[in-house]
Amino acid sequence: MSSATVLHITSKDNPVLQRLRKLSQDGGAYRKLGSVWLEGDHLVRACLQRGHAVTQAVLTEAAAADPALRALAEAAPRMLVVPLALFKTISGLESPAQIGFEVPHAAGQALTPGLDSVVLDRLQDAGNVGTILRSAAAFGFRQVLALKGTAALWSPKVLRAGMGAHFGLRLIEGLAPADLDALAAPLIATSSHAEKQLHQIVLPQPCAWVMGHEGQGVQAELMARCALTVGIPQPGGEESLNVGSAAAICLYESARQRL
Known part of the structure; x- marks a missing residue:
C-alpha cells in the first residue's frame, strides 16, 4: 500500500504548477528554484533506478488510472493528479507524456580529483x-x-x-x-x-x-x-x-x- 499523499488539482494558478511551468519553460530556472522537472516515464524510471531523491510526482487523471504509471508515481512522497489540459501547461513536449517528477537539485558540488x-x-x-x-x-x-x-x-x-x-x-x-x-x-x-x-x-x-x-x-x-x-x-x-x-x-x- 502506497503512503504517498494524493492531491487533486484543478486550478492553473496553483503555486506548485506555476513553479513547474518555470522549470519546464526556463532552462536555467533550476538554479534559482533548487528543483528539476523530469517529464516522461523514461526519465522517471531512470531517476528511481539510481535512487535519486524525489519531491513529488505529477500525473494526469488518465495516468493515475494506469497501474504501471501510478506505481511509478507512488514512489514519490506526494502525488499531484491534474486534468490533461493542466498537464499540458507544464509540459515541454508536443505530445505530453502524462507523468513527471519534481526532484531536488543540489548546486555547488566540488569536482572529484583523479576521476575519468x-x-x-x-x-x-x-x-x-x-x-x-x-x-x-x-x-x-x-x-x-x-x-x-x-x-x-x-x-x-x-x-x-x-x-x-x-x-x-x-x-x-x-x-x-x-x-x-x-x-x-x-x-x-x-x-x-x-x-x-x-x-x-x-x-x-x-x-x-x-x-x-x-x-x-x-x-x-x-x-x-x-x-x-x-x-x-x-x-x-x-x-x-x-x-x-x-x-x-x-x-x-x-x-x-x-x-
Whole structure:
C-alpha cells in the first residue's frame, strides 16, 4: 500500500504548477528554484533506478488510472493528479507524456580529483550536451565538468537528450579553466593539427577529454592546459566532426584501452 499523499488539482494558478511551468519553460530556472522537472516515464524510471531523491510526482487523471504509471508515481512522497489540459501547461513536449517528477537539485558540488571526466567548454547545443552525457555514462566516465557558457546541464532539453544519463554522473557547472587544475588528471583535446592519431596513442588513465564550442573549438586558455592533443582519422575527407560524434569516438577509445 502506497503512503504517498494524493492531491487533486484543478486550478492553473496553483503555486506548485506555476513553479513547474518555470522549470519546464526556463532552462536555467533550476538554479534559482533548487528543483528539476523530469517529464516522461523514461526519465522517471531512470531517476528511481539510481535512487535519486524525489519531491513529488505529477500525473494526469488518465495516468493515475494506469497501474504501471501510478506505481511509478507512488514512489514519490506526494502525488499531484491534474486534468490533461493542466498537464499540458507544464509540459515541454508536443505530445505530453502524462507523468513527471519534481526532484531536488543540489548546486555547488566540488569536482572529484583523479576521476575519468569530460570537460565541456561552452557547448551551446542542448542536443550535443545531452548526447555527450549519454556517451560519458555509457563508456564509464563518471564526471562531467561544464565551463561557464555551456548550456544548462539540467535544462529540460538536455535532460531529454541525455535519456537518463544524468543520474549516473557527477555534474558540475560554472567552472573556469583554472578550476580544472584540481582534477589531477591530464586533459586531452582533439585537433586536426595533432601529430598523432587517436588509435596510435596509449591514452592516460584516468584522463579528462575536453570538448569545445561547436564553432570556436576549445578556448586558448584551456588548450594550453591540455597535456595531449590527438587527431581523429577522417579518411572520408570531412573538415570536422560534430562534437557529439567526436566525443563518442574518443570516450570509446579510452574505454577500449581501459578494458
